[in-house]
Amino acid sequence: MSDEAPTRGARLLTEERRRKILELVEMENRVTVEGLVRRFAVSSVTIRADLDSLAKAGSLIRSHGGAIKCIDPRADYPIAFKEALHHAEKARIGHAAAELIRPGQIIILDSGTTTAEIARRLKHLRLRPITVITNALNSAMELSSTPDLSVVMLGGILRPMSFSLVGPQAEQTLRNLNADQLFLGVDALDPELGLSTPDILEAQLNALMIKVAKEVTVVADSSKLGRRSLSVICKTNAIHRLITDTGADGQIVEALREQGVVVQMV
Template sequence: MSSLVERHQHIIDSLKKKGIVQVLDLCRELDVSSVTIRKDLQFLEDKNQLFRTHGGATLSNPYIGDRPVIEKVSIQSTEKEKIGQYAAGLIEPNDCILIASGTTVFYFAKHIHPKGNVTVITAALNVAMEIAHHPGIEVIQLGGIMRKTSSSVTGIYAEKILEDFSCSKLFLGVDGIDLEFGLTTTNMMEAQLNRKMIAASRKTIVLADSSKFGKRGFGKICGLEDIEQIITDSNISQHIVDELRAGGIEVTVLPV
């Protein structure tokens, strides 16, 4: 059995390498019980060296607070730009697509220059305004209660409209992706609308920079089994990529 100091150092080293660790993996690697590992994680959290999560731990605070879109748009901007540009290339002529809200999907909207006609249904006011001038894009703006922090709408009116549509793709931005808990956002009503969007789409493509992984927002959107593809950047942990791919998700990692 490893000593206390050796175990703690192994946990910190694993976190620095992977970004996230799981209790069961640490039990196997260190040949100790889950009770011992959980005590180690509690000790290290008390020392402000990690944050415990369900079934494991992470180096960064996994719980996200709501922030205005004008503040978030400049965070990870290089990564979001690359993700948005790549995602725009997935649009096909005569597509009918859904675009959710968030800063990454706004970067995506800036790069939409379709060959042929495309119909876009969106909850995000800034997305609608960004693409409204394009002659080849027909925009359907969902209505409802406007969230000022995200410049997007939520609520029963937006959800009811979606019942009348069947879209080829949903481009979804999220606040957090947790390997166990799934996809989350900081607002419960937005999470509910996102679920309706997933139901109205044949394929869900998540646009998320690497900082979103291992994080959790207040409102759960769905489990990982409900999405088909994630587009992210190369700062993501390879361990997380391997776990996602093992679950059948197509993961596109873009160099930054």
């Protein structure tokens, strides 16, 4: 009995601390390891173990130096907030996608934090000349000073949350263009529903991007898989390839491959 009591007590202390961590995340939307160490007077190793366990259970999302509240795929979030999520995975995906680009090609870069990683990588690759069509202000600025790389910026209505341009003007410009490859970032990808996003105008523009491109590569970290958002972009049979990370759910990967989608995990 005396041997079991401390173990049971320690388990209760751990569960209570983790419950309080979830309450803090719910109230404040995000927490840091440093702040939790001070609050609970435990080591950073213990707090990281708590956050990892809660993230594995789907109760929160781990971020650099802490954790954030779980994201609702139906809601839109500022790009600065999204950049902090799954950054290492997005960088690997962006690098892998950039390797698909060949000199002389015309490519479309959709808006988003993962496609921004493609733009960053493209700056340092010796793939010239390249023409990049984009509706993303951040990607356009990233590439604006790169020699022998032309940037075609789509006009339209500015979405401050994502630094992207959408709407009839963007669609009209895009209808008169064509591309060898499209790199599309999505908020949600479900094998049955398809690709979806919280913004209706963004979905309409994405659907048109798919029509004018010869090859479509979706770039999305594993947290986007199996999710559904408000506005459907297309069914999965409209895309050729998905580049995601090694944390992707095996059943979802298999379902996509059965539908003819090439899935690359990095």
